[in-house]
Amino acid sequence: MTVPGVAPLFALFATATATPFVVDASGSTSPIADVSGSAVGAAIPWSLLVLLALVAALAWLWLRRRRRRRAELAAREQARIDAAVAQALEQERATAVTASAE
Structure with missing residues (x-):
């Protein structure tokens, strides 16, 4: 039931008084x-409640996306570092081989 002019605030308290008359x-x-x-x-x-649930769901999705993006960036950075280390080791080996051949 909807009562105009009454805001739904989880609990409503009401008091009524009646004065009966006998005719x-x-x-x-x-x-x-x-x-x-x-x-x-x-x-x-x-x-x-629906609005709060939507806001909470959007916040959760945003945080989840942010964590995934950070993890992907960290993985890319680690792959770049690994490639640079592998390249440096390869150059060092090539230099060592050339120096030992002379």
Whole structure:
């Protein structure tokens, strides 16, 4: 049920008081003691919860993508370093072979 002008804030508290009157055959009224009651009801803000879930999902996806990108960059950098080391060792071996041949 939707109640206009009432924001869903997870719990709604309500109190009501009724003053009953007894009308007799002659038309006179006599008041009876007031009756009051209170209740608590759930009012879940579904649109807000969906919005928070979307924001959380987007943040999680962004962080996941960022971690993967950093891991890929680190792997590329390590491959570049490994290639440079292999090239330097190869040049050193070639120099050593040429020096020993002379």
